[in-house]
Amino acid sequence: MTNTKIPGFDRAEVLAPLVIGIAGHLDIREEDRQRLEDKVKAIFLGLHKDYGATPLIIVSALAEGADRLAAEVALSARVGVRLVVPLPMPVDLYEMDFDRVSVLETPTATVVVERNSRDEFRALLDRAAAAAVLKLATGNTLESIAEPGPARDLQYEAVGKYIARQSQILIALWDGVESNLVGGTSSVVRFQAEGVPGAETCELEAPEGFPVYHILTPRRKNPYPLGKALELRKLYPAVFEQNDAKAEKYYGKMFARLNEFNKYVADPDSDLAEGIAKSRRYLLQDMPQDELPDGMGAALNRYAVADALAIRFQQYLLRAQINLHVLTFVVFVSFLLFVDLPSIPFGLFELPEHCIWFLIFSAIGLAALLELMASSRKLALDTQHEDYRAMAEGLRVKFFWKLAGIEDQVAEHYLGKQRSELDWIRNGFRGWNVAEAGQNDEKVESLPAEEQRDRLGFARKYWIDNQQAYFKTAAERNLKYHDNFERFGKYCIFAVGLLGLFLIIGRLSNSLELFCGSKYLYSFSLAAIGLEALLAAAAISHHFDNRLAYGEHAKQYQRMASLFARGSELLQKFLDGRDYETARVCVKKVGNEALTENGDWVLLRRERPLEVPHP
Numbered sequence: 001m002t003n004t005k006i007p008g009f010d011r012a013e014v015l016a017p018l019v020i021g022i023a024g025h026l027d028i029r030e031e032d033r034q035r036l037e038d039k040v041k042a043i044f045l046g047l048h049k050d051y052g053a054t055p056l057i058i059v060s061a062l063a064e065g066a067d068r069l070a071a072e073v074a075l076s077a078r079v080g081v082r083l084v085v086p087l088p089m090p091v092d093l094y095e096m097d098f099d100r101v102s103v104l105e106t107p108t109a110t111v112v113v114e115r116n117s118r119d120e121f122r123a124l125l126d127r128a129a130a131a132a133v134l135k136l137a138t139g140n141t142l143e144s145i146a147e148p149g150p151a152r153d154l155q156y157e158a159v160g161k162y163i164a165r166q167s168q169i170l171i172a173l174w175d176g177v178e179s180n181l182v183g184g185t186s187s188v189v190r191f192q193a194e195g196v197p198g199a200e201t202c203e204l205e206a207p208e209g210f211p212v213y214h215i216l217t218p219r220r221k222n223p224y225p226l227g228k229a230l231e232l233r234k235l236y237p238a239v240f241e242q243n244d245a246k247a248e249k250y251y252g253k254m255f256a257r258l259n260e261f262n263k264y265v266a267d268p269d270s271d272l273a274e275g276i277a278k279s280r281r282y283l284l285q286d287m288p289q290d291e292l293p294d295g296m297g298a299a300l301n302r303y304a305v306a307d308a309l310a311i312r313f314q315q316y317l318l319r320a321q322i323n324l325h326v327l328t329f330v331v332f333v334s335f336l337l338f339v340d341l342p343s344i345p346f347g348l349f350e351l352p353e354h355c356i357w358f359l360i361f362s363a364i365g366l367a368a369l370l371e372l373m374a375s376s377r378k379l380a381l382d383t384q385h386e387d388y389r390a391m392a393e394g395l396r397v398k399f400f401w402k403l404a405g406i407e408d409q410v411a412e413h414y415l416g417k418q419r420s421e422l423d424w425i426r427n428g429f430r431g432w433n434v435a436e437a438g439q440n441d442e443k444v445e446s447l448p449a450e451e452q453r454d455r456l457g458f459a460r461k462y463w464i465d466n467q468q469a470y471f472k473t474a475a476e477r478n479l480k481y482h483d484n485f486e487r488f489g490k491y492c493i494f495a496v497g498l499l500g501l502f503l504i505i506g507r508l509s510n511s512l513e514l515f516c517g518s519k520y521l522y523s524f525s526l527a528a529i530g531l532e533a534l535l536a537a538a539a540i541s542h543h544f545d546n547r548l549a550y551g552e553h554a555k556q557y558q559r560m561a562s563l564f565a566r567g568s569e570l571l572q573k574f575l576d577g578r579d580y581e582t583a584r585v586c587v588k589k590v591g592n593e594a595l596t597e598n599g600d601w602v603l604l605r606r607e608r609p610l611e612v613p614h615p
Helices: 030-050 066-076 091-097 116-124 148-167 185-196 244-266 270-284 295-338 358-377 381-404 414-434 449-508 519-547 550-576 580-606
Strands: 017-022 054-060 080-088 102-104 112-116 129-135 167-175 211-218 232-235 344-346 348-351
Touching: 017 030, 017 066, 017 148, 017 185, 017 381, 017 414, 030 054, 030 167, 030 211, 030 244, 054 066, 054 148, 066 080, 066 116, 066 167, 080 116, 080 148, 080 414, 091 116, 091 348, 116 348, 148 185, 148 414, 167 185, 185 211, 185 519, 232 244, 244 295, 244 414, 244 519, 270 295, 295 358, 295 381, 295 519, 358 381, 381 414, 381 580, 449 550, 449 580, 519 550, 550 580
Parallel strands: 017 054, 017 167, 054 080, 080 129, 167 211
Antiparallel strands: 102 112, 211 232, 344 348
């Protein structure tokens, strides 16, 4: 690939990062610090080596001990790590936990060292790419968290949940002791491996868990933890049933897919660059990009990359499907000619019976067929298009939700049925959410009424109306293709009936010599070959129609066209009535329907993988 510049395109903000959370003890022993730093650094260097195109983000609350140690190591590792700091409470209240006097333990003595912990905290906070203060837990007030106690502990639990919810990997500098402390290290480890429980008491969908890189860490309170001190051990969610090899493969594939996406972003070829620009124009239509509100450019460009990749792999997949079906027909007919075609004279030249060239041609076609299947599977053509289309549709909804002021995260509403296959996409969304922490905090509701109306009107025109027109056209197109293939199959069966009747009459008539003479012998064989070839053509065309699911898509698209038309009508009604809050609810519902439809589309396509048709 050649590095191609794309106007108005910031690669850094489009790359999907790998997010590493940090949890650990406050009372790390000084004699262990250097070895802990080496262990943590090795983790970051290993991730950078394996996923070199993927930026790394470390999420740390910058408490004393493990949080700061890992943050300092990550920032000094020279692999481009960015620091994101979730704060459990406003800085002035948080700093009350940082003592000005620190105890330094050595093997022979205990020394009191003057150290300004607040300055250390502020220095690291200044180096952060982003920082955000979390919302107060239910029932908490600034006054209730000003002193140590249950209310303040809830804020630390909230920051632990945030880190576990946003991180693909958690580095835990932990002594391995389970505790019931609210907001303690063991609870963060549990949230990471088992998933953060939701607000509902009866959630049927189990929360997602992610790996923990556990470094068994002695602490002043527990200097001799059970096990080999400072050993790195990877902990995986219980769903893997302690099968570490299976877990390694699963997460390795997930992170590799993120890295593959980032490679396309970092170094697009000229065709992809042109596709990205075209996808961006498609979403904006006649609106210049510089007229978008602040912070929308990244969302636009992420969508454009995913959409361009989806279109690219859709074209590859369609070509592969056509070639597979054509080659199958050619191989089958060539073999029929080898088996059934009699000797045919052509002047001085005579085509012999069982002509070996037909068999050779069939073998060459079969070899090409097998090679096409092998290369298609190696490139994962039957999943690449679906994955990038799913990502693009999620990013389209995210773009218009963000524009309309809807704070919900797309990943929480998306691809629940495909967790095992498309987790890498939700992880991409998770990384982008972390990268945007603390940015564009202005509430759309606080904007002037005219600007709110403009944003919602933009969503209606450029998204809802546009998608309604797309789904209507797509439904008609898919129905037309489906009808054409069904009609072709019927014509083939009708022709088979005529040829069959011809053969029956020929065999039962009294003038058999008409077909047994040297001049007419091959006509009977050709009729039989034609009958079998037409049956194969009908079967292969039906298989092609089934693989591309034209009929099912037509029904799905008709429903979505109707839904978007209704959404547009309702949204305009709310805009005319200046009921912008309800208008946002309407936009959110349309987005949820779009995400659900795309998830169903992915599931439908997953049930139709690329395969050799059966004539």
